[in-house]
Structure formats: structure tokens, C-alpha cells
Ligand code: HEM
Ligand code: HEM
């Protein structure tokens with residue numbers, strides 16, 4: 327670690343893992359409810375569990391992105407954070423808003439709009455909180471001696487994330503108009519501006535881990551940003567097929583969303599090519615696993631499984647079924663969960679001065695969680711395909727079909743157990759790393775020495 331204020335990242339990462347654990351608890355509640363064991367129904371009905379599960383996901387990912395940014399930006403800009411204290415205030419505010427929202431969901435205080443369930447008064451607080459964060463990061467970049475493309479792409483991804491939350495707050499009592507704007511947040515986040523955040527973190531990690539020149543890595547980062555926007559913006563149309571929006575969205579959505587996997591394919595080629603090109607290997611091999619794993623899993627989960635249901639002729643049958651949940655899990659895990667865990671794996675040894683990446687537990691966490699997630703995606707896929715067939719082809723009633731597919735959720739619970747063991751081992755390592763007490767190493771200002779000086783290259 328080169329800057330004192332980078333330590334704040336650790337607190338965001340710790341918060342992130344805490345919320346992540348809680349998210350999994352609600353996942354299990356739903357898996358059991360789907361399997362026919364809905365014992366907690368009176369206390370936590372399905373819609374409350376689902377809302378809590380998905381909102382905790384978004385919250386822990388945002389906390390992870392913030393932690394990653396507080397780590398990356400001082401190093402890129404070559405200065406301490408502009409307002410280190412504000413970062414702590416902003417974290418506490420985030421947690422307070424988050425906990426209030428979660429408690430509120432359990433008491434029936436929610437908006438009932440998938441992914442945007444947080445009630446309006448809290449929405450304003452979310453925007454203020456994220457703006458505090460964006461201003462702090464922006465001030466650090468703009469007053470720092472160095473402005474890198476990586477930091478810029480990260481910054482604009484974060485700023486756009488904050489601004490794009492606003493269309494989701496436009497008040498209307500028209501269901502179609504409401505859905506139209508809702509997708510500006512949900513789609514343009516995960517298939518637009520979050521990809522910039524992911525691309526920038528990926529670029530940062532590749533610069534550090536492979537030793538390839540910054541110029542080369544950043545040039546390709548721009549290419550990926552270009553493909554993302556070219557396909558992702560009009561790709562929003564794949565949510566406008568059957569919701570009452572004009573029919574021109576069918577061809578537009580089909581063509582542009584079919585191009586979206588290219589950005590994810592680009593990131594796989596990018597990560598693997600840079601790893602091969604860089605003759606040097608960073609000793610923190612587990613950070614390389616998570617980084618390259620993220621590129622590969624995001625291509626499969628977002629690119630391949632996204633494409634699988636993106637054409638109108640397919641989406642007509644799969645829309646809003648467990649096929650969507652299959653893709654949702656694979657994409658969120660591959661792209662955003664894994665990039666946050668990659669950033670933690672890379673930065674923890676530097677923040678704490680310990681080198682647990684040499685331990686077997688780091689490998690166990692990686693493989694167990696990933697194999698568990700592949701199995702979970704398989705369980706959702708089989709349940710989803712059966713659901714589509716019985717409900718949309720055979721024409722059976724929704725609830726009768728849910729009864730038929732209960733068995734797949736026993737499979738889901740087993741797969742999720744494996745996955746959760748992997749995550750818990752990751753958290754066990756996080757705890758073993760301890761608090762950030764690592765020493766500052768200022769000797770690495772020279773870019774060419776960036777990787778070696780950091781961790782005694784083998
Ligand atoms: C990392 C990137 C991505 C993430 C995290 C993600 C996640 C999700 C989630 C959570 C949903 C459900 C949303 C809701 O119903 O409210 C969804 C829907 C959808 N996604 Fe993705 N996705 C990603 C990328 C993609 C890509 C690249 C494609 C196309 C190639 C795609 C195609 C779709 C389609 C067609 C739907 C609508 C499903 C339906 O009609 O029920 N996604 N995605
Ligand atoms: C213990 C592990 C987990 C279990 C058992 C689990 C289970 C579930 C279940 C049963 C649903 C509801 C599907 C429905 O609407 O019927 C769901 C929704 C969802 N979960 Fe999980 N989950 C787990 C972990 C995760 C993780 C790690 C992520 C992200 C990385 C995630 C992301 C999502 C998303 C995005 C949705 C909404 C999908 C959609 O819009 O269709 N879950 N989960």
C-alpha cells in the first residue's frame with residue numbers, strides 16, 4: 327500500500343462481506359420456500375426474502391466498488407484521498423440507509439418495483455451518499471499529479487451510476503412508463519456503466535498483476551468501453567419487447583443486445599492475452615485466478631447466458647421465468663461479485679502486510695465457490711427450462727408448475743451449500759488477514775517498478 331488513506335478500503339470490504347453473508351441467508355430461505363418448505367412464511371414472506379436478497383446484493387457490490395475505488399484512485403492519482411474522513415462518514419451513512427431499507431422491507435415499507443424497492447425518501451439519501459463518494463473520488467483525481475485513463479473510466483462509471491439512479495425515481499402511475507424508466511437503472515447499470523467500473527478495475531489489476539505496459543492495457547480498455555456503449559445502450563430494447571412500448575424496440579433490442587456479448591468476450595481475450603504477454607508473474611496467484619476467472623465467468627454468465635434469451639422469439643417464452651434467475655445469478659457472480667473479490671484478494675496482502683495468498687484456503691475458497699455457483703446455475707437452468715415448457719408450451723397454471731419443479735430446488739440448496747462453504751472460507755481468510763496495519767511503501771512511484779516492488783516478485 328502506498329497511501330495511508332487507502333486503508334479506508336478495508337472497511338468497505340468488511341461491510342461488503344457482511345452484507346454478502348446476509349444475502350445468502352435470504353437465498354436459502356427462498357430455495358427452501360421454492361422446494362415446498364416455506365416455514366418462515368409468516369415472518370419472511372417470499373417477496374420480502376427476494377427483495378432483501380437482491381437489494382443486499384446491490385448494496386454489497388456498491389460497497390465493494392467503493393472500497394475498490396478508495397484503494398485504486400490514490401494510487402492512480404498519486405495522492406492521498408481528498409477527504410479521508412468523509413469516506414468514513416459516507417460508509418456509515420450507507421450502512422444506516424441500507425439497514426433502514428432492509429428493516430423496512432420486513433415491515434412492508436417498500437415500492438414493489440423489482441430491484442428498485444427502496445422507498446422514495448431513502449432513495450434521496452442513497453443519491454446523496456453516492457454523490458459524496460463521487461465528489462471525494464473526483465476531487466482526489468482532479469487535484470492529483472497524475473490522471474490515468476483507468477482512473478477516468480472508473481470515475482465516469484461511478485458518476486454515471488449515481489446519475490442513472492435518478493430516472494428510476496420519476497413518479498408515474500403508468501405501469502409501462504414506470505417499467506420503461508426502471509430499465510434505465512437496472513439495464514444501463516449492469517450492461518452499461520457498471521461494465522466501465524468492471525473494465526477499469528480489471529485494467530488496474532492487469533497492470534499490477536501482469537506487468538504489461540499501462541499504455542497497452544489502457545488502449546484496449548477504451549476499445550471495450552466503445553463496444554459496451556455501442557451495444558449496451560440500445561440493447562436496453564431487449565426489455566421493451568412485451569411491456570407495452572412501441573414495436574420498433576423488437577428489432578432494435580434484438581440486434582444491439584445480440585452484440586453485447588462482444589464486450590464480455592473482449593474482456594476474456596484482454597485478460598488472457600495480457601497475462602500471456604506479461605512475462606512476469608506476480609506472486610499473488612490467487613488474485614490472478616479471481617481476475618481471469620471474473621473475465622471468463624462474466625462472458626459465460628452475462629454474454630452467453632444473456633444471449634441465450636435475448637432474441638424476441640426466445641424471450642417470448644422465457645421472460646420472467648427461472649431462466650432469467652439462472653442468467654441473473656451467473657452474470658452478477660461472474661462480472662461483479664468476482665471483480666470485487668478479485669480486488670479484495672489483490673489488496674488485502676498489501677493493506678495488512680500478510681501474505682495469505684500462499685495458503686491452501688485461498689484456493690479452496692476460489693474453487694468451491696465457483697463450482698458451487700456453476701451447479702446453482704445448472705439447478706436454475708433445469709428448473710427454468712421445465713417451467714417454460716410446462717407453463718408456456720403445455721399451458722399449465724403457474725402454481726401447478728411451481729409444484730412440479732420443487733425438486734430442482736433441493737438441488738439448488740445443495741449447490742448453494744457448496745457455494746456458501748467457498749464464500750465462508752473466503753471470509754475466514756479475510757478475518758485471518760486482520761485489520762489494515764501494513765506498512766506504506768513509497769518506493770514504487772516509478773511505473774516500471776510497479777509490480778516488482780509491491781510484493782517481491784518471484
Ligand atoms: C454483467 C452483466 C449482466 C447482468 C448482471 C445481468 C443481470 C440480469 C438480471 C438480474 C436480469 C433480471 C432483471 C429483472 O427482471 O428485473 C436480467 C435480465 C435479462 N438479461 Fe441480463 N445481465 C447482464 C448482461 C446481459 C447481456 C449481455 C444480455 C444479452 C446478451 C442480457 C440479457 C438479458 C435479458 C434478455 C433479460 C430479460 C429476461 C426476461 O425477459 O425476463 N443480460 N439480466
Ligand atoms: C446461497 C446462495 C443463493 C441462493 C440459495 C439463491 C437463491 C435465489 C432464489 C431462490 C431466487 C429467487 C428466484 C425467483 O424469483 O423465484 C434468487 C434471486 C436472485 N438472486 Fe440468488 N441465491 C443465492 C446467491 C446469490 C448470489 C451470490 C447472487 C449474485 C451474485 C444472487 C443473485 C440473485 C439475483 C440477481 C436474483 C434475482 C433474479 C431475477 O431477477 O430473476 N443470488 N436467488
Ligand SMILES: [Fe+2]
Nearest residue numbers: 513517562564
Ligand atoms: Fe438488459
